[in-house]
Amino acid sequence: MSVNLAVVGATGAVGRIVLEQLALRKLPINRLKLLASQRSVGKEVRFADETLKVQLLEPDAFQGIDIVVASTPDEVSAEFASWATDAGAVVVDESGYWRMDPKVPLVIPEVNPEAIHDHQGIIASPNCSTTQMVVALAALHRHCPVRRVVVSTYQATSGAGLAGNEELYDSTRSALTGKTHPAKTFQYPIAFNLIPQIGSEKEAGYTSEEMKMVYETRKIMGDDDIVVCPTCVRVPVTIGHSESILVETADPISVDKARELFAAAPGVTLVDDLDNKQYPMPQDCEGKDDVFVGRVRKDLSSPNGLAFWCVSDNLRKGAATNAVQIAELLIQKLAAASS
Amino acid sequence: MSVNLAVVGATGAVGRIVLEQLALRKLPINRLKLLASQRSVGKEVRFADETLKVQLLEPDAFQGIDIVVASTPDEVSAEFASWATDAGAVVVDESGYWRMDPKVPLVIPEVNPEAIHDHQGIIASPNCSTTQMVVALAALHRHCPVRRVVVSTYQATSGAGLAGNEELYDSTRSALTGKTHPAKTFQYPIAFNLIPQIGSEKEAGYTSEEMKMVYETRKIMGDDDIVVCPTCVRVPVTIGHSESILVETADPISVDKARELFAAAPGVTLVDDLDNKQYPMPQDCEGKDDVFVGRVRKDLSSPNGLAFWCVSDNLRKGAATNAVQIAELLIQKLAAASS
Numbered sequence: 001m002s003v004n005l006a007v008v009g010a011t012g013a014v015g016r017i018v019l020e021q022l023a024l025r026k027l028p029i030n031r032l033k034l035l036a037s038q039r040s041v042g043k044e045v046r047f048a049d050e051t052l053k054v055q056l057l058e059p060d061a062f063q064g065i066d067i068v069v070a071s072t073p074d075e076v077s078a079e080f081a082s083w084a085t086d087a088g089a090v091v092v093d094e095s096g097y098w099r100m101d102p103k104v105p106l107v108i109p110e111v112n113p114e115a116i117h118d119h120q121g122i123i124a125s126p127n128c129s130t131t132q133m134v135v136a137l138a139a140l141h142r143h144c145p146v147r148r149v150v151v152s153t154y155q156a157t158s159g160a161g162l163a164g165n166e167e168l169y170d171s172t173r174s175a176l177t178g179k180t181h182p183a184k185t186f187q188y189p190i191a192f193n194l195i196p197q198i199g200s201e202k203e204a205g206y207t208s209e210e211m212k213m214v215y216e217t218r219k220i221m222g223d224d225d226i227v228v229c230p231t232c233v234r235v236p237v238t239i240g241h242s243e244s245i246l247v248e249t250a251d252p253i254s255v256d257k258a259r260e261l262f263a264a265a266p267g268v269t270l271v272d273d274l275d276n277k278q279y280p281m282p283q284d285c286e287g288k289d290d291v292f293v294g295r296v297r298k299d300l301s302s303p304n305g306l307a308f309w310c311v312s313d314n315l316r317k318g319a320a321t322n323a324v325q326i327a328e329l330l331i332q333k334l335a336a337a338s339s
Numbered sequence: 340m341s342v343n344l345a346v347v348g349a350t351g352a353v354g355r356i357v358l359e360q361l362a363l364r365k366l367p368i369n370r371l372k373l374l375a376s377q378r379s380v381g382k383e384v385r386f387a388d389e390t391l392k393v394q395l396l397e398p399d400a401f402q403g404i405d406i407v408v409a410s411t412p413d414e415v416s417a418e419f420a421s422w423a424t425d426a427g428a429v430v431v432d433e434s435g436y437w438r439m440d441p442k443v444p445l446v447i448p449e450v451n452p453e454a455i456h457d458h459q460g461i462i463a464s465p466n467c468s469t470t471q472m473v474v475a476l477a478a479l480h481r482h483c484p485v486r487r488v489v490v491s492t493y494q495a496t497s498g499a500g501l502a503g504n505e506e507l508y509d510s511t512r513s514a515l516t517g518k519t520h521p522a523k524t525f526q527y528p529i530a531f532n533l534i535p536q537i538g539s540e541k542e543a544g545y546t547s548e549e550m551k552m553v554y555e556t557r558k559i560m561g562d563d564d565i566v567v568c569p570t571c572v573r574v575p576v577t578i579g580h581s582e583s584i585l586v587e588t589a590d591p592i593s594v595d596k597a598r599e600l601f602a603a604a605p606g607v608t609l610v611d612d613l614d615n616k617q618y619p620m621p622q623d624c625e626g627k628d629d630v631f632v633g634r635v636r637k638d639l640s641s642p643n644g645l646a647f648w649c650v651s652d653n654l655r656k657g658a659a660t661n662a663v664q665i666a667e668l669l670i671q672k673l674a675a676a677s678s
Contacts, residue, residue, distance in 0.1 A: 148640045152491035152583035154533055154572065168531075172511060192507075192576050193622040194493055196583075196634055196648045201613045205594065205636030214639060227640035231583040231648065233493065236575050237531050244491035244535075244570040244583075255544065274540045283532040295535055297544030300553060301487045301566035309535045309570065 001335040002030040005327070006089070008057055008070035008080065010034040011043055013162045014094060015071045017320035022069075023048045025324060028331060035061050037076070062087035067330055069323050070094060085121030092123050092326045094319050096208075099124040099216055106219045109325040110267040111138040116329050123326055126220060127212040128318030129153050129232060129241055134220050135291040135317065136310045137247060139265035140258060141221060145250040147304075149228045151213060154235045154242040155198060156282065159314050160185045165238045172236070186234060195234040207232060240282030241314040248305045255296055258306050262293045267317065272296050280311035288313055289321045340674040341367040344666070345428070347396055347409035347419065349373040350382055352501045353433060354410045356659035361408075362387045364663060367670060374400055376415070401426035406669055408662050409433060424460030431462050431665045433658050435547075438463040438555055445558045448664040449606040450477040454559075455668050462665055465559060466551040467657025468492050468571060468580055473559050474630040474656065475649045476586060478604030479597060480560060484589040486643070488567045490552060493574045493581040494537060495621065498653050499524050504577045511575070525573060534573040546571060579621030580653040587644045594635055597645050601632045606656065611635050619650035627652055628660045 005027070009015040015036075022029065034045055035057040043054045055061065057076075062068065062084040068091040070077060077095035084091045098104040105115035106124045111134055116123055126134065137146050157164035163185045171181035171191035183189050187197055199208030206214075213230040235242075253261075263270040271280050272294040280292030291312040299305025312318055344366070348354040354375075361368065373384055374396040382393045394400065396415075401407065401423040407430040409416060416434035423430045437443040444454035445463045450473055455462055465473065476485050496503035502524045510520035510530035522528050526536055538547030545553075552569040574581075592600075602609040610619045611633040619631035630651040638644025651657055 150489045150585050150640060152570075154493065154574070169515065173515060176508065176512060176515075187616050188620060189622065193620055194574065194576060194581050194650075195620060196581070196618050197613065197616060204639075205613060205634065206639070207613070229585055229638045229640040229644065229646055231491075231634070231646060233581075233583065233648075235493070235533065237533060242533050242535070242572075244572065246489050246568055274536065274544060274546070277526050277536060279535050281527060281532055281534060283528065295544065295570070299568045300543075300545070301489060301568040305568065307568055307570060309572075311533075 001331065001338060002028040003066040003331055003334065004031040004064055005029050006033040006035055006062060006065045006068045008035045008068060009072040010045055010054055011036055011040045012071055013158055014315055014319040017315050018069050018071060018324060019045065019047050021320050021324040025328065027324070027328060033065060059083045062089050065089040066334070067327050068092065069327055071319065071323070081122055090119065090121055090123065090330055092125060092323045092330070094125045094323050096127060096212065098122050099126060100219065106216060107326050108134055108220055108322060109329055110135055112220055112222065113329055116326065116333065125319070125323045125326060126216045127209070128159055128314040129155060129209065129243065130213050130216040131318050131322055132241060132291045132310055132312035133213065133243055133245060134217055135267050136245070136262065136293050136308070138221065139261045139268055140247060140249060140253060143261050144253055145223070146221070146226055146247055147250055148248040149217070149226065150246040151228065152231045152244045153233055154237070155232060156237045156239050156241055156314055157190060157234065158239050159241065168236055168238060190234060190236050192236060196231070198232040198234055237282045239286040239313055239315060240311055241318060242282060242309065242311045245310055246299055246305055246307050248302055250304070252304045253306060255298055255306070258296050262296065267291055268293055270294065279309060282311055285311045285313050289316050291317055340670065340677060341369040342405040342670055342673065343370040343403055344368050345372040345374055345401060345404045345407045347374045347407060348411040349384055349393055350375055350379045351410055352497055353654055353658040356654050357408050357410060357663060358384065358386050360659050360663040364667065366663070366666065372404060398422045401428050404428040405673070406666050407431065408666055410658065420461055429458060429460055429462065429669055431464060431662045431669070433464045433662050435466060435551065437461050438465060439558065445555060446665050447473055447559055447661060448668055449474055451559055451561065452668055455665065455672065464658070464662045464665060465555045466548070467498060467653040468494060468548065468582065469552050469555040470657050470661055471580060471630045471649055471651035472552065472582055472584060473556055474606050475584070475601065475632050475647070477560065478600045478607055479586060479588060479592060482600055483592055484562070485560070485565055485586055486589055487587040488556070488565065489585040490567065491570045491583045492572055493576070494571060495576045495578050495580055495653055496529060496573065497578050498580065507575055507577060529573060529575050531575060535570070537571040537573055576621045578625040578652055578654060579650055580657060581621060582649045584649055585638055585644055585646050587641055589643070591643045592645060594637055594645070597635050601635065606630055607632055609633065618648060621650055624650045624652050628655050630656055
């Protein structure tokens with residue numbers, strides 16, 4: 001069983017890691033096609049031992065393709081997805097465009113792998129800040145239902161792509177020499193600063209990024225009774241989103257039990273020994289695929305609450321890795337169907 | 340009415356601003372004495388139009404002094420406070436040493452000014468992260484009792500003094516040129532990183548900084564039923580602590596009412612217009628005395644909850660400004676007693 005696979009947005013911050021992951025995880029690829037907008041056409045990209053040329057993302061680019069892994073802005077995804085599905089391909093989409101469409105499964109392989117079976121040509125991968133939170137919450141939810149989540153994020157500049165990291169580095173260099181650097185990717189200078197806005201205003205004072213954490217969490221966990229209060233903040237860190245999470249469950253979960261559940265959960269690494277200064281930090285999670293959990297403790301403000309700290313590489317589990325894992329599930333499904 | 344005033348720790352990050360504030364707010368000072376450890380003795384410091392020499396902090400340094408404003412480490416405060424009170428001075432202390440002593444009032448002038456009347460020679464100024472939160476919470480509490488607080492902090496490196504900022508700048512310069520810089524002031528490199536530990540482990544998985552937010556909040560607000568779940572995180576920002584706060588009150592408070600309460604509260608500036616990208620950020624709060632509040636919205640996870648974002652210059656309202664305001668209250672009290 002091998003597949004013809006197209007990567008859309010192959011030259012972006014996430015697309016590059018999608019290619020790394022496809023090679024690293026040894027997906028059974030027969031033919032690999034790299035697609036992007038006109039600007040990137042002709043660029044050469046290394047994949048395993050080959051050099052591939054980026055081709056134009058256009059309506060007939062998907063002939064003969066089985067699976068598409070796409071990391072593009074929402075508006076690009078809105079346009080090309082039907083080109084791919086019309087050609088018979090299944091699209092694993094990392095944009096925000098399709099996630100809340102009732103016909104589109106929203107999948108984290110460690111949490112709701114069964115959801116891929118209901119796809120109608122498109123499967124969405126969740127928002128980066130949602131993915132890492134839900135991987136961690138699911139570890140508890142399987143034991144005792146999650147009822148309420150209060151989350152404050154500390155999100156890296158690479159969440160805004162390569163341009164975000166460049167802006168952080170350039171503006172930091174400027175700040176260190178007493179100069180100002182105009183903000184382009186972000187709303188304000190991000191060097192030595194925090195910006196409590198990610199995305200645009202969406203509803204009732206919450207941003208679009210925050211509302212993703214509300215709606216996507218419910219959809220992935222399959223429980224519309226879970227309430228979430230999110231605050232999303234951009235911080236001057238290049239890679240690795242961090243989250244301070246308070247979770248209330250239907251019944252109390254002891255700290256020891258929570259640690260046991262996190263340690264045993266697929267995709268989670270527990271790093272939790274405050275006395276010995278062991279907890280997850282962005283610098284330690286960069287380039288890794290897991291969701292790292294630490295600072296696990298009883299909520300001092302509710303009987304059924306737990307507080308914890310969660311860090312993950314936003315370009316990996318938050319984007320590329322999750323999408324490639326979905327592609328793996330699709331290939332398993334194709335293999336099962338053909339056997 | 341004028342007083343003899345001593346500043347202890349006059350050459351530190353906070354001490355410098357104490358001097359600025361004394362001059363700016365025109366405290367009626369007859370004689371000003373600067374005290375510090377042996378290392379700083381003889382240093383010359385400008386105050387208003389004078390140049391003053393730093394003198395040794397020693398047992399008989401407080402003769403004739405009425406009020407002491409002190410910014411020192413806990414262990415220094417533990418030692419010198421009785422030297423000052425034995426000489427008849429009142430100590431306004433910014434260290435953590437005396438704050439939870441039942442004989443010591445813990446005061447934020449906008450919140451519990453009446454508490455200064457019960458002093459027995461020492462009045463404590465709260466921890467920086469607590470002060471700004473309580474100034475904001477008090478605006479709501481006066482209208483409807485605060486019952487529960489969930490807070491995640493984003494704390495600046497200057498919270499660890501001048502050495503903290505130097506370490507952020509030096510390690511950032513190193514990181515930009517691909518070098519590593521050893522962490523001394525902080526547990527780990529802080530450049531482009533986050534450290535979810537401030538202080539040492541105190542109890543049940545919470546740090547000493549976090550437990551300050553639990554206990555000091557109750558003491559200042561005079562309500563032991565307020566429950567607080569804090570997460571304190573160091574971020575690569577030099578000045579300005581930020582806090583993501585969820586507060587539950589005894590009855591619901593509408594967003595409009597909350598904004599009205601914040602806007603009218605002493606010491607609070609409301610900056611809250613997400614549609615027009617207006618919210619508090621560290622870069623805008625540096626060098627200002629107020630607590631800045633924005634992103635005010637209904638909690639999506641509880642009927643009586645509100646979420647908001649709060650930023651304040653941790654060296655000013657979080658330390659120097661609050662202590663100088665307490666000194667002002669003491670001078671008013673002395674003036675009232677002598678009239």
